[in-house]
Amino acid sequence: MSRLLINRRKLLAGGPLIPLAASSLAQVKPPNVAIASSNGLRACARAMEILKAGGDTLDAAIAGVNINEEDPEDNSVGYGGLPNEDGIVELDASVMHGPTRRAGAVAALRGIKTPSKVARLVMEQTDHIMLVGEGALRFAKAHGFKEEELLTEKSRLAWLVWKSSLKDSRGRSNWGPGLDAPPAPQKIGELRRIFPGVDERTLAWAWEVATHPPLGTINCLTLNSKGEMSGVTTTSGLAWKIPGRVGDSPIIGAGLFVDQDVGAAGSTGRGEENIRVAGAHTVVENMRRGMHPREAVLDALKRVSRNFNDDLQRLSAISLNFYALRRDGAYAAASLWDRSSPQAKPAQFAACTDGAASRLEPMAWLYQRR
Numbered sequence: 001m002s003r004l005l006i007n008r009r010k011l012l013a014g015g016p017l018i019p020l021a022a023s024s025l026a027q028v029k030p031p032n033v034a035i036a037s038s039n040g041l042r043a044c045a046r047a048m049e050i051l052k053a054g055g056d057t058l059d060a061a062i063a064g065v066n067i068n069e070e071d072p073e074d075n076s077v078g079y080g081g082l083p084n085e086d087g088i089v090e091l092d093a094s095v096m097h098g099p100t101r102r103a104g105a106v107a108a109l110r111g112i113k114t115p116s117k118v119a120r121l122v123m124e125q126t127d128h129i130m131l132v133g134e135g136a137l138r139f140a141k142a143h144g145f146k147e148e149e150l151l152t153e154k155s156r157l158a159w160l161v162w163k164s165s166l167k168d169s170r171g172r173s174n175w176g177p178g179l180d181a182p183p184a185p186q187k188i189g190e191l192r193r194i195f196p197g198v199d200e201r202t203l204a205w206a207w208e209v210a211t212h213p214p215l216g217t218i219n220c221l222t223l224n225s226k227g228e229m230s231g232v233t234t235t236s237g238l239a240w241k242i243p244g245r246v247g248d249s250p251i252i253g254a255g256l257f258v259d260q261d262v263g264a265a266g267s268t269g270r271g272e273e274n275i276r277v278a279g280a281h282t283v284v285e286n287m288r289r290g291m292h293p294r295e296a297v298l299d300a301l302k303r304v305s306r307n308f309n310d311d312l313q314r315l316s317a318i319s320l321n322f323y324a325l326r327r328d329g330a331y332a333a334a335s336l337w338d339r340s341s342p343q344a345k346p347a348q349f350a351a352c353t354d355g356a357a358s359r360l361e362p363m364a365w366l367y368q369r370r
Contacts, residue, residue, distance in 0.1 A: 030329035036220040044352035058230035076216015081236025089150035092250040098229035098260035105130040105250035111147040162210035213239040219266030247271025253281035269320035293324035294332035338365040
């Protein structure tokens, strides 16, 4: 097993590590801030435009993630998201509005590109918190949303490649050539024959996501100069999931939590492990007790680690990230691992603050791959 080290760095994101009580936070005039997962550079930039124009913090966060939800090249969110095992895209999202302390969510929503907008309508137009499945779709259509096919040809290709990768205990797949077929060539060569019109790079990507299902999501947290906060988390969930599977993204207190007096937090990655520690709520409560956002997110990750008895061998298969934005403008993000694999780039997250462009910043991490 590769050598693994616990991170001891003292580099902090978003300001000095100074404990502040909730009562002190309310007295601070903060800057405009938007932070997001690493796929949120454009989301943060768009959110900042709205914040600077005096717009509502939830409007800013939702407008930001709508860019990802409507982008067919972002296979982790909305239109073009990777589907469930039946080849159907199912979307989850949650929103929280700090000033009114309200929340809304949708789960297993099919056919609607922007579940974050539907989640806000659940918050604004009902006395419920979450709608799921067919009920969520009917609610969205009643409010004028157009039902559309969300599976792009690129995502369909990945799904078909995944189907062909399935093997039984004898190494057979009903989606592969029959027993009477000639010996199979190397996999990419076989895919090239099956999909002659697809370029090599796309085939390689399809094989990678088929054999290593990604955990795509975007979380965006916003703060304005009045100290108002909001957040949104939206996702197409775990690729090739069992139909109806719901992760942490639409669950208030897991994938997202906002407390106007303290701060906001969100998550991306392995939703099941986040749910078990109520991660976003845990992070905000840590900040309430005086932890800096960096300490708060790392503590939540330690709780996840304890659920596995700190067994690094088992934890090595898990990807999980937390994001935190405090009411005074301090922020940070942390990952369970410093990178998804030894070959991958170090973990990063997106941030945009007054007077600076949207950028990627390094995440803190609990464990390091060597």
